[in-house]
Amino acid sequence: MSISAVAKSERLSAVVSPFSIESEHIEALRTQVLAPWLAAHKRNACLRLWSMSCATGAEALSLAMAVVEALPDWQRLDIRILATDVDAGLVAQAQRGLFDEAQLTGLSPAMQLRWFKPRARHGASRLCKVQPELLSLIRYAVFEPQVKLPFSGPIDAIFCRNSMAYWESGLQQTMLASFVDLQPRRGLLCLGADERHLQPDSSYRRLGRGLFQRIQAP
Numbered sequence: 001m002s003i004s005a006v007a008k009s010e011r012l013s014a015v016v017s018p019f020s021i022e023s024e025h026i027e028a029l030r031t032q033v034l035a036p037w038l039a040a041h042k043r044n045a046c047l048r049l050w051s052m053s054c055a056t057g058a059e060a061l062s063l064a065m066a067v068v069e070a071l072p073d074w075q076r077l078d079i080r081i082l083a084t085d086v087d088a089g090l091v092a093q094a095q096r097g098l099f100d101e102a103q104l105t106g107l108s109p110a111m112q113l114r115w116f117k118p119r120a121r122h123g124a125s126r127l128c129k130v131q132p133e134l135l136s137l138i139r140y141a142v143f144e145p146q147v148k149l150p151f152s153g154p155i156d157a158i159f160c161r162n163s164m165a166y167w168e169s170g171l172q173q174t175m176l177a178s179f180v181d182l183q184p185r186r187g188l189l190c191l192g193a194d195e196r197h198l199q200p201d202s203s204y205r206r207l208g209r210g211l212f213q214r215i216q217a218p
């Protein structure tokens with residue numbers, strides 16, 4: 001990512017909780033992926049979600065919270081959330097699951113209480129640690145799209161938000177094309193506000209802003 005893009009995202013994260021970014025995408029995960037998965041009694045199947053540029057981990061945790069809410073017996077099911085980023089330092093930070101309490105404002109007080117344990121206050125700030133059972137749903141890895149994908153499909157939902165916009169266009173197209181093979185029919189693809197100019201091919205139909213659904217099986 002360019003320096004100006006990093007500066008922009010840091011400015012944004014100072015005023016917007018990373019847990020409230022485009023929450024309609026999390027709602028789509030509930031309605032388009034989790035509810036149909038439950039209704040289709042796919043309990044013996046696996047469910048795979050991917051937060052592709054996870055940064056400090058809020059996106060992957062938002063997916064995990066949606067899973068736990070929608071599927072009360074999640075601990076007995078084969079569910080995994082893959083959280084990757086090109087920056088190894090950020091992946092390590094995401095794995096630690098530590099957030100300043102000011103970053104949690106995008107979550108309801110009940111969710112903050114349920115999933116985050118406050119630590120001792122340091123001056124004006126306090127760190128909160130995410131509960132280990134929520135982290136247990138997530139597998140973290142460093143990911144470099146130029147090298148190779150770290151896993152095979154099918155992946156029921158891909159969250160690729162606010163990173164691809166900064167790649168060169170050939171790589172953007174290669175990446176979008178690779179999603180087609182990774183996703184099953186009805187699979188959800190979420191692109192961020194920074195990627196509004198990008199459009200997956202006709203294998204997807206548009207559901208909303210940055211929201212696409214796979215319509216043909218690979």
Ligand SMILES: C[S@@+](CC[C@H](N)C(=O)[O-])C[C@H]1O[C@@H](n2cnc3c(N)ncnc32)[C@H](O)[C@@H]1O
Nearest residue numbers: 001009021053054055059085086087161162163
């Ligand atoms: C602005 S943050 C977006 C975080 C999160 N996806 C969101 O929308 O809130 C951009 C992230 O993309 C990551 N990134 C940039 N280029 C990447 C690449 N080629 N592969 C994976 N992650 C990348 C950066 O390291 C950074 O953590």
